[in-house]
Amino acid sequence: MSDNLKLAELLFPNITETPDDMEAKFPPRNLKEGVRVTRLAPSPTGFLHFGNLFAGTVAYRTAKTTDGIFFVRVEDTDQKRKIEGAVKVMLDGLEAFGVTADEGVIGEDMEKGDYGPYYQSKRKDIYHVFAKTLVEKDLAYPCFCSAEELDEIRAQQENEPQKGYWGKYAKCRNLSFDEIAEKISAGAPWTLRLKSPGNAENKCFIDDMIKGKIEMPENVQDIVLLKSDGIPTYHFAHAVDDHLMRTTHVVRGDEWMSSCPVHLQLFKCPGFKVPKYAHVAPIMKEENGGKRKLSKRKDPEAAVTFYIEQGYPKESVNEYMMTLMNSNFEDWRKTNKDASIDSFPFNLKKMSVSGALFDMVKFNDVSKNVISLMSADKVYGYTAEWAKEYDADFYAILTEDPAHSTAILGVDRDTPKPRKDIACWSEVKDYISYYFDELFDNNLEMPENITADMAKEILEAYIAVYNENDTKDEWFQRMKDLCEPLGYTPNVKEFKKNPEAFKGHVGDVSTVIRVAVTGRRNTPDLYSIMSLLGKDKVMERLNSALKHFSA
């Protein structure tokens, strides 16, 4: 038996299966040409970053445009970072925005699919099968260096452009079998390192779906494959898992770009076919005129839960993400107003190479558009659903009379030119507050051109003629009739032509009524509002305003 074989046995005495067994157990998927298999491989930190959702959405769409498979694999190889309930947080966040896995981890300790387990922590033996053959092929070796020794090596490398564990710095690379056997029998901890066959003089090539063709020096680092607890590093797990799970397209953040030479090698050493890569640029945030990654610590909008808590519809988030993913989406949307976002021909190659700034203003605009197209029933339903969870007081008020609330939300809604007032459900409370005495802010501040005397006059006159049974036309006619006796003109154009001749125009008159009734200057159609409010409330507010301006 050769030393390599002996070493493999020594290191992995309990591994009896071979790579061929693995190939048989996880055979190539029986898919049509061009069908893609993608995945999201988050590590369970208990926090779902917007970037995860974004990359996950890209991966999801990449698969879905070919009727392919999207799966979720949990990268829980770092025992130190394990957090209870983290998987649920992530899955819930993904689910809330329509990223649902066909396969893989579908719940806390719940899996689905034939290529599992999908928790890396449960795949130890699988990794060891491949680790063992690498040792047999003299492509891996145990390393006994301690953290301190590694630090020492780093200290020596100050003037060395090529840092890390390689070449002459790789102390354990050429240990003899006997030396190794002795250390192991003494119980020394070890990691398994790649015996990198690379040469820095050589180039390797990545043809990234997003970034294009990229050339980098070959990897020469003897990177760690297996940590001293026997659990693989991300790099090794990535190669083994994405090969065995038959991933066709690896979609991930572009912070992985620079480890591609390592990954290429890790696929090639065991003889795996290299998948296609798509490296997604991060979402950025503006700060002091510069750009930086959306930060978990500094930016509330970095957390996916933010959008849920604020009550942004999932359609809004998806529409906005799509405008960032494929810039032709907005044009497509213009001509396909009612189409589902799923029918948009998403194209990986149209992804931007560099990171886009998250634009809250634009996002809100997108969301307002989305909501403006919803029916009053839908708006009511979503708002109630949101309020139930995040604003119990408002929920009680809103749902006391569902038909009434729905009618309120329907003002100026189902028209060819719906208003765009609401960006998220948490804004609804304020938007409709004046309909409810509990929420009504009795703010009687008039525009500067309207004095208390003017307001008083107008209110007096209007109270005298107010009729709750008016049709809209009658109502408006009454408004106009009010004008001339008080010195206003019903004709705005006439006023503009000759402003000195009048105290104001019909707009000023209705503004006084509007402020008295709603406490604001800007509202949807006043007639509809007054109808919904009902005679008692309207009269009460008019009288109370009159009192205020008579004082």
Added chain:
RNA sequence: GGCCCGAUGGUCAAGCGGUUAAGACAUCGCCCUUUCACGGCGGGAACACGGGUUCGAUUCCCGUUCGGGUCACCA
């Protein structure tokens, strides 16, 4: 510092050697209008810099500058 990527209005971005350099958001003006919004029309606003290549460079090449990423027994 080494390696890699990038740079078009305030933002997201089309563009692939010859364009009046699209569009969207934002902003400003006008129109519509009972307010606000919606909608319509219009305005301001950009190819980082320096060298090449070319009849001609936003586009191709090289440098500079500036951004970003990465160099762990983290992912």
